[in-house]
Amino acid sequence: MKYSAAQILWQGLTGNKGWKPAWRDPAPKPSYRVVIIGGGGHGLSTAYYLSNEFGITDVAVLEKGWLGSGNIGRNTTIIRSNYLLEGNQPFYELSMKLWEGLEQSFNYNAMVSQRGVLNLCHSDGQRDAYARRGNAMILSGADAELLDAAGVRALCPFLEFENARFPIKGGLLQRRGGTARHDAVAWGYARGADRRGVDIIQNCEVTGFDIENGTVKGVQTSRGAIKADIVVCCAAGSSSRVLSLAGLRLPIESHVLQAFVSEGLKPTIPGVITFGAGHFYISQSDKGGLVFGGDIDGYNSYAQRGNLPVVEDVCEGAMAVMPMIGRARVLRNWGGVMDMSMDGSPFIDRTPVDNLIFNGGWCYGGFKATPASGFCTAHLVATGNPHPTATAYRLDRFRRGAPIDEKGAGAQPNLH
């Protein structure tokens, strides 16, 4: 069923009896052309673009829990294309362009809101670095504006401008950045793929791979064996676990990232704001809750919950940059498990096992990548070649000495 204003009117007049579940709940078939492991944002968007853009509809998405139970349902929903390096920025700008047309494309309200992303700077050196970053963004076709302190004050008068250690000197603003409703992104992609015949199979955990002479032939699952010509792994924080079943060791550590939401408040914060002297970022959801976060906890974890030192650190960051929220109560906090790579950048590539494709290493920034990640992964599956914006995301890049290290922190995942 296509959603539209006319449909709402029609359903309203006929007792709302015609609404159907947004996707089917099929049993797995014995074989598919493409099997995708992981029903998070990236698995679902890969299935969507395979079926809608590349004409491959004999596809199953296998999800061990329920759809959206992973990081797609846990993130702080920030979307932006403000990267510096050549290997990254054109890819993230492609993603931003796809976000801009997403709701029309998949006929679902994902509440994409281009309310702006403002990165604050607190020293002259940091302002110079932001000027350089802004220029790199503009070169890739993205938008960027360098604000001085007065410009920031006009947008966000409530910030702590005169902090003795971290005075606000200005900021880099991307007006096209913003937020989206994370669950709706998963649901929209699921529905859009399902409408083309993709089977979305929940409660189906992949427990092994069938590999013959170095070529993958299918997967073993908690719901039986499933054959496939091509298998795509989109397991995010569980990438190492899943691909170890195929005998691979990845340049990845799994780490926990926490997020927080306050009680609902009247509109107070215009867009996304990030503190440049600590790690703290904040936005306000449409329900009114302040959604914020900071650093990862910093040790290997699959626990989906973090510890108190990071809670304290995040709240200190909040008080340093935005003391007005000190009286707001934190309603909930939670954690998600992320695939932190050795350079902080992702992978969309073939693996040493033929016909087994890997999408992962998204660290704490994979939500914004969801559209382009699915598009580029589908491109690789359908054409056999990487998409032009994703050629740097190779799995062997460390061996070749070609990391994409935005932070310049080296092979230390908890520093990216």
Add this chain to the structure above:
Amino acid sequence: MIINHPLLGPRDASEFTYLGDASLIDRPDGGDIDAFHAYLHLRDNPAGEHRELWYHEYGDRSWLVVTRNTLTHEITQVELARDVARAKGRSR
């Protein structure tokens, strides 16, 4: 998390910085590039028991090998990295 330091007793994990898998002690010698690439970049990243290196930066500056469960965060063993390295014949 509380790390039970072998010399100092229970200390809060926030006094420490985390390096990663304790196999980083086993740095390959010589010029085998593939072995060094694997040492530097590839990780087992297990879900479950993990032996890992923690540095007591805001304390006595010793390196520890902590055995911790990555699913529950439970710590079951803490050793001085020096002792672990010596037992492997890696240090004087």
